[in-house]
Amino acid sequence: MTDTAARYTRQDYQTDQEVRWCPGCGDYTILASVQNFMAGLDVDKEKVVFVSGIGCAARFPYYMNTYGMHSIHGRAPAIASGIAVARPELSVWVVTGDGDSLSIGGNHLIHAMRRNVNIKILLFNNQIYGLTKGQYSPTSEVGKRTKSSPTGSIDHPFNPISLALGAEASFVARTIDMDRDHTQEMLQRAYDHDGSALIEIYQNCNVFNDKAFIQLTGREERELNRIKIEHGRPVVFGPDDEYGVVIDDGAARIVEVSAVGIDAIHVHNAQASTPAAAFALSRLSHGPYGPTPVGVFREKPRLMYEDGLQQQIHDSQADRGPGDLQALIGSTGTWTVE
Amino acid sequence: MTDTAARYTRQDYQTDQEVRWCPGCGDYTILASVQNFMAGLDVDKEKVVFVSGIGCAARFPYYMNTYGMHSIHGRAPAIASGIAVARPELSVWVVTGDGDSLSIGGNHLIHAMRRNVNIKILLFNNQIYGLTKGQYSPTSEVGKRTKSSPTGSIDHPFNPISLALGAEASFVARTIDMDRDHTQEMLQRAYDHDGSALIEIYQNCNVFNDKAFIQLTGREERELNRIKIEHGRPVVFGPDDEYGVVIDDGAARIVEVSAVGIDAIHVHNAQASTPAAAFALSRLSHGPYGPTPVGVFREKPRLMYEDGLQQQIHDSQADRGPGDLQALIGSTGTWTVE
Amino acid sequence: MSETSTIEPTDAEAQNVSAVAIRFAGDSGDGMQVAGTRFTEASAIFGNDLATFPNFPAEIRAPAGTLPGVSSFQVQIADRDILTAGDNPDVLVAMNPAALKANLADLAPAGTLIVNSDAFEERNLAKAGYDANPLTDGSLDAYRLLEVPMEALTKEAVKDTGLKGRGVLRSKNFFALGLMAWMFDRPHEPTLKWIDEKFGNDEAVRSGNELAFKAGYNLGETTEMFRNTFEVKPATLPPGTYTTVTGNQALAWGLVAAAQAAKLPLFYGSYPITPASDILHELAKHRNFGVRTFQAEDEIAAVGAAVGASFVGHLGVTGTSGPGLALKSETISLALILELPLLIVNVQRGGPSTGLPTKTEQSDLLMVMYGRHGESPLPIVSISTPADAFETTIEAVRIALKYMTPVILMSDGYIATSAEPWLLPDVSQLPDISVSFATETNGEDGEFLPYLRDPDTLARPWAIPGTAGLEHRVGGLEKEDKTGDVSYNPLNHEKMTILREEKIAGIANDIPEIEVDPDADADLLVLGWGSSYGPITSGIRRVRARGLKVAQVHLRYINPFPRNLDEVLRRYPKVLIPELNRGQLWRLIRSEFLVDATSYSKVQGQPFKSIEIETKIMEMLES
Amino acid sequence: MSETSTIEPTDAEAQNVSAVAIRFAGDSGDGMQVAGTRFTEASAIFGNDLATFPNFPAEIRAPAGTLPGVSSFQVQIADRDILTAGDNPDVLVAMNPAALKANLADLAPAGTLIVNSDAFEERNLAKAGYDANPLTDGSLDAYRLLEVPMEALTKEAVKDTGLKGRGVLRSKNFFALGLMAWMFDRPHEPTLKWIDEKFGNDEAVRSGNELAFKAGYNLGETTEMFRNTFEVKPATLPPGTYTTVTGNQALAWGLVAAAQAAKLPLFYGSYPITPASDILHELAKHRNFGVRTFQAEDEIAAVGAAVGASFVGHLGVTGTSGPGLALKSETISLALILELPLLIVNVQRGGPSTGLPTKTEQSDLLMVMYGRHGESPLPIVSISTPADAFETTIEAVRIALKYMTPVILMSDGYIATSAEPWLLPDVSQLPDISVSFATETNGEDGEFLPYLRDPDTLARPWAIPGTAGLEHRVGGLEKEDKTGDVSYNPLNHEKMTILREEKIAGIANDIPEIEVDPDADADLLVLGWGSSYGPITSGIRRVRARGLKVAQVHLRYINPFPRNLDEVLRRYPKVLIPELNRGQLWRLIRSEFLVDATSYSKVQGQPFKSIEIETKIMEMLES
Ligand SMILES: Cc1ncc(C[n+]2csc(CCOP(=O)(O)OP(=O)(O)O)c2C)c(N)n1
């Protein structure tokens, strides 16, 4: 990613605004990953647009020296859809939190997925409402005690990957703030994909939900818990790849590779004709509490909304010629008074 | 369902309001099924509440002689959640259309599913906006020409079953307006389930989208296309059960039973620990255009939201006694002026 | 066919009248909107001035034959400039007992009543709630009743077409239309041509409709059943080419025209809602104009997408009705602080809540003025008639672009669905409302200041993605003057609040002063807005016809008001403000000018009748 | 510790003052809110009257040491009844250069400035944007500057506790608090007790805080570094038991109390938003009261769930701030036409859009009055001070239940987060506001008519699920009078529109008339609402202290207005309306009464200062 021939440096993507997240917040790491990644892309900086909603994560556009909009809570996918549909040549990115995208903005998120508008959605999942000072979110675990759930949350959380796959997403991935290389790889894959892309990024909120992802980031735990899934490869993990995933009768489960033999291990296919196996993988974990898949779950291009629209404009002009306004207003029949 | 010992007759559930759907509309059939079903239930009529949004389907409460609310577009699941959480002893039903529940109301729908509030959602899917006279909906097929898509829709549709499963639904089923017995069976199963339940009902809108479900209702086609799924049974269909479904590597596909042998056929488990196989089944069809599963995809109880809340109230009262208002307002420290 | 004999010929002469209003009424399934529209078209081509008022049934098709299922279409044709579809129809065509029952009260005294007598049998009478048959119980004696067995005659007419079952009777609207064509001497060609075009690919239906139409016409002519026909001469309209447009159509075309005049692509984000949906439907047809319609998942997404499109340099437009507008208000407030151009169309309907979705009302004015949190002033522009929608839409877009602001364009159900003749403009003469995007930095140190304002308009620059060097961020938090950076500075917030306010207030200098419709020495000024233009104006004409003086002002601009409105209001001892609400403009006028105007309120889901206006004015003049 | 020697003792006497305002300012991480709250608590227990004003930084924690990260807490303590936290602090404690920079301008002339001198090193000075060290460049000469090396002293104090690293300096807020406790002779016990309770399970932290507090106190006492201390005698408040409450707390408790007084379970549907979230947090603690809190997916669901709860007989309440209220408006309109009781709490903040989320403003008044489509009047009740929230909340609930209507209860960020002493009511004396659900049919033919109204209140019956024989359907379409069936009848729509309007207007007969605060023969009436009560009242006191006459009215009821408001307004030649907006109540008063009042507007995200009110009044009196 730090290709020396790159047109831009990371600094080109930094703004003069002071970064105002809490010291230690995972958002810093993600910002660095995104800036690094962007610098290495061969895209004109002025063609890049970042749109966000409201939340800590949503400050992101202020720190990216591109065009940007810090919009309102939950609506970024809708606004970004308008941008991408109007100007398909732009590179449109959404930054959103778990509350922003899955609570108030859930509907726009799933509709953006199904329409396959060419927007790349970075969902910073810290399993908490950071900006409003620590209420539980739609990804918080049952029983979580927060300001708004002092006796423990009774809301069963979403699994954002499952939700996106159920909503017809054409690209879904998961990564972790601390793993910059993997984050950048996911960004690249999302960028390369034709259509909407969702990347769930596990992000540590060290103030209101510290160590939520320790199973995946802790020095001791991570090797045992990160299941890196890669297209075309058997799904194995552990320090010596001693664990693996099989899918039996539709459902995925973890096995010791030695017990079943490597040939029984599921080979991940992110481009399968149906998202069913990807969905099965997404059910291996429900939150970062044990072995959890990271990587690209699905990457299956289909017609982008804006291409369909452009095509209709093109066909219609080919058929009927570019619009003739004078003819239009007379099109339903006229008569003349002399 | 027409048990003679029943407390109520279908007439008890009819109101004095003239039913105002277009003649021939599938909504009539569903109304009859629901009224029949309700009459056979051992539940006090006055404890039944029907809530709807806006749309043709949403007129439903006016025709049910129970408590009812014809609310606003898309919001019925939210309102019904308030009802069920406040008064868990009521039997709460939502009637909604594909636009009402999946377009404007998509967010409330998925959140009701994940919270597992005890509401039963009947989604009348006619793949069109009926009330507003025929625009395409989130379940309309790509290419559909309607008033708002005269050159063909470019929106990839949702699969409501997949969406609900991705949203953590604990009960999901599909049925068809014309099949009254099956509809009533699904209603019963939803009623018996502890938690939120979604029944997608394919409903013919003979005015704006006639024959959309002909593959599943036509005399000739239906035998070949209705895949009735039943818990604990192999998934087979066809006039002589000659077709069946296998799940390989996570994905479901249709086979000739004779080619693979009955033992290879997937045995449906609506109560599996993960919804992955149910999801795989939901991907067998994307709309009613060929072999399409109907029946209960998933039926897996878990803690109901309102039970969790009741428990907290109970525990808190057991711990701290019923609230003492005078103590509460003095709880942060007081001082006395003599 | 014995019943025809009950029709008493009364008069053999064509009665020459200046204006006549005809209402077609029947079951929703009876094709009354089609019959009315065809009659209108023929009359337009004949050269009458005209105005229509379609009245739809409740949203859902009720069972045939019931009152809620009644649909009607009224059209007034005249030999002079008219403004409404008429208060009370002179002729009522009733296809069944329910249609009779629902519409009879409106029929003018001694009006002509033409009924499809075949439909007056027991079941239908019961469905409509008649105990006795009104055709025989003498209850219609005050009218000129003409009973026509339309069903039997239609059956007869189409018997060789191959039409079967229900198909046979579907042509009966054309039978009725044929009868009316004879009665008012309308040209045949437009209707026959339309039938050919519409049903060309189904010969049975095509010929059935044609034969029914002719049978209806011939019945009139050959049986001399109606000895007196009406003759309404062509109106002497200004010369030119005309079409008939509904408000929704003219508004949609106005958007296409505004985009061309602005040299911008048009982006329309919307979610279907009565009575605004037809704007979406119309625009969706015009992909060849480069129009992008986006049917969003809800109204919030619709306006959000339009804001996104505006941010990147499209003409972002969103349209809806009251309930949808309520949902959009948070996002509109974002567009306001972003200071992006955006057009928000509100086609009002009866409220509150779902209210009366198919009926007209003007009760969203205070909402569009004040229905946003914080201090959030926006321009409001209002359409007065169907044809006026074209020009007013372009004007609203002009303001949005020039002042970098969302603008609210008000229409209503009456404007949206009714039609009037429109003298087609020469589109090459449309105003140039194009804007220039920022291309250069504007700060002293070579930086780009997205909130550095034009000193005249106070508009900020519009720098769109793709422009190298002008990369910048905008957002909903209060912004620092000039830089647009987030600022929590107290005085800056006040400054920005006042700047946003002054920008909108300043538009008053860029819109025409009010010209009062004559009668400057009148005692009474009638101030109106929106679709009441027709009824108010014709009410005033009636009063003036009595030799009395009344002044009239009809507002296109509601925020800001025209700069001389204060002075104009003070010229007249009495000010009357008729509105289809409980006095919303009246409240604005009171609070803005401390003028003790009189509110005349009607909240019935129906337009004013000119006679209501006339009566109210007379009462004011006499008091 | 040579720096301590720079502190010049000036005066050995305790200065006896009537009121003093102290502001604690530091980095967000410095614990200034805690220090201020503890100081407040001790002062309350000591017996002073007091008022606080917490001022939070921008929403996101900025990097330590920068201006946006500064957090402050101001408290005024007095020996008499006071109403605000004071315009300008007499004493400013600044924990770092940024805190100094952000707050210095407010410090009273010749005020006392206590700085944590350890923090004034190069990096921090640069972060705050100081070129030179203000402690040494003479720029603070006009103040009484006391430099205290708080970090070094705190380190020293806690050295044996086992605290390490960052933990050590975390106690420095208690050091500062100790210093202030000495300076104002505050009792130790409340603070020490609180430290014990709060940190009891972490001995190092507990003892660290205790030792730091004592060290601060001792520094004052033993070094005689501040020779002059201030003595603020206890206030002579009415006898009784007091607590200090913030507005959000009192409002939440008011809801619990209202539910008890109404004998209904409380259902609170909400979505977190600053500054309303603490109501949710507070209520969520009280499951043992049977309180059901429901954190919804968004504001629309929050109000929807509350409407559902109301439909089935709970006290449905929803709370939010401006952006959330905008989203709720469509559903509120539903509740309005359903005529269900519902309380909607709006804690206002700076707008438009996301605006200034942590700052106060009164700019949602016109939105709550008019921000719904259609004709949709609702009662508006407004809170004036933190403690007033309790009673006003109960009153708002009373109206909702008695009139079967949604009611909007207005608060704002200042009320929500600031605190004042509250004489605890005897809850056994709360009014009985219970309602009876319908249990019997009410129609002449034994049917149930859900819209048959009480002739006095015009309220409809509340029949809840579970009641056999009263099954009925309600909905958002216009309803027929009495039956509540869907009705498209024009006259019925008008009737229902007017009935809904009259029902709300009639509440005027059920609320107290205005009693004007003395000075009936004044020339000027000051009319206010909401949190400006404190500053307006103390501004008026200052004017009266000059021997001048001013009358005062502060509104609790904004819609409908008290029935004698018109007459009261006309008693005074001049009316001044100070508001933290651009004149929203002013507009309502003009439009309602045609009274040419003067608007005094401030839109800076900050409350009025009493001196601003005083100055404005003097200007009005002199003109
Ligand atoms: C309409 C509206 N409702 C509520 C809020 C308050 N609010 C701002 S951000 C937020 C949630 C933030 O959580 P998340 O999206 O997870 O972002 P994070 O701060 O954790 O990055 C809420 C509730 C708002 N700004 N607007």
Ligand SMILES: Cc1ncc(C[n+]2csc(CCOP(=O)(O)OP(=O)(O)O)c2C)c(N)n1
């Ligand atoms: C806020 C709002 N937006 C739009 C509408 C208009 N509207 C009413 S129903 C409907 C869609 C109906 O489609 P569906 O839910 O599929 O129900 P159906 O009529 O097909 O049964 C729409 C767009 C509305 N009533 N309210």
Ligand code: SF4
């Ligand atoms: S509150 Fe949490 S998410 Fe927000 S900036 Fe601080 S650490 Fe990051």
Ligand code: SF4
């Ligand atoms: S429009 Fe379609 S869905 Fe609606 S009532 Fe008619 S047939 Fe049924």
Ligand SMILES: [Mg+2]
């Ligand atoms: Mg979060």
Ligand SMILES: [Mg+2]
């Ligand atoms: Mg539908």
